[in-house]
Amino acid sequence: MSFAEHLRAATASTWDAAVGHRFVAELWAGTVDDAVLARYLAQDALFLDRFVALLGQAVASADRTGPRLAIARQLGTVAGEEDDYFGRALARLGTPPTVEPLAPTQGFLDLMDEARRSGAYADVLTVLLVAEWLYLDWASRPQPSPRDWLHREWIDLHRGSAFAAWVELLRTETDRVAAHADAATRDRMAELFTRAVDLELAFFDAAYP
């Protein structure tokens, strides 16, 4: 088992609870309440801002050209296609332009800021890996797509061959960096991974007041 697979196995119960969350089931079924989706997306718009900054740090701290370019391309997708979805979705749902972060969102902002400020590629990769791998996992259900673009596009942004290749790159990079890291760095990566998985579950929970 690779380092990344080991971390995922160690967090399996929380990971599986997030991937099988009520929010995910309702999104796939196209039955998620507009107020719930609005609450979730308004929080995720706050997440997106700091996520782009974290991707920027990954571009800066990558130690090889190939991964640096792949991360830069994905940064473009998040700042482009994904941000465009947020604009259209929040306009349709009528979400207020400014919202305060709920506790799980604040936890994520702190985690991403911590990893970004550390400048440590290992830390940045670990947080990115959880955020993208867990989303690929819930978005890859072998199930018909919901009809409404509001639901379908949020799924489509996190599945497909390009997104799967992106997650594979993050996993390969995490394993490569961990293989050359000292025990303290690997311990820190494991701690960041666990914190991020806990926050993913709490983030879905928080969509339901």
Ligand SMILES: Cc1ncc(CN)c(N)n1
């Ligand atoms: C909370 C959360 N985690 C992960 C993702 C996928 N980048 C997201 N959009 N929001």
